[in-house]
Amino acid sequence: MLYKTVYHSPIGALTLAADETHLVGVWLAGQKYFGAAYKEPFIERANHPVLQKAVQWLRAYFAGKRPEITALPLKLQGSPFRQRVWQILCKIPYGQVVTYGDIARQLVQEQGQKSMSAQAVGGAVGHNPISVIIPCHRVVGADGSLTGYAGGLQAKSWLLAHEGVQIK
Structure with missing residues (x-):
């Protein structure tokens, strides 16, 4: 149930x-x-x-x-790749941001791959089923700009401002 x-x-x-x-x-x-x-x-x-x-x-x-x-006791349903991205999101400190590319580079290092697209990371971030608590709002574009948020950019902007993040 x-x-x-x-x-x-x-x-x-x-x-x-x-x-x-x-x-x-x-x-x-x-x-x-x-x-x-x-x-x-x-x-x-x-x-x-x-x-x-x-x-x-x-x-x-x-x-x-x-x-x-x-x-909180969390249970996330998703592929192993998405699960790993969501674990990384959980480690982003309050009031800080990382880029999709940063997460891709971390995964490349962990998995010994040659490369990974930031877009693949973006897809996993966008499918985060536990918004706000798992802070997908703390992921920004390569130039620090607000990009993609399944809940809308206005909500992402509000959450980052609430945490004291200067937004481009």
Whole structure:
């Protein structure tokens, strides 16, 4: 069974989803790939313990605190490549950004490959099912500009400004 609740944040309504024991999704209203990995319907359950914990995490984040991602039980569905990219996203510090190319270079080093396209990384970043908490908003273009965000560039801009990032 999958459960959901809606949290009204400064960037709009966020739908949170969980299975019995893990947070499986956080999506902005209208977000690209909303619930893409899940075919069964979500059952409304605001009092679900995992969803309540995620709401507390989001309240702290939007209040300017820096809650740890590890405080939440996360379960991500995706290919091994996407999973690795999402793990890298989790390590980007609050208030800092990296480029898609930076992540591609890290993966090249880890995997001993000759090259990897930043576009492949961008595809994995864009399919992040746990927005805001897994900070895909902290990934920018090679020149530091805002590029692609499944929840919209306005939300990405707001999140980065909230974290004190100077945006080009």
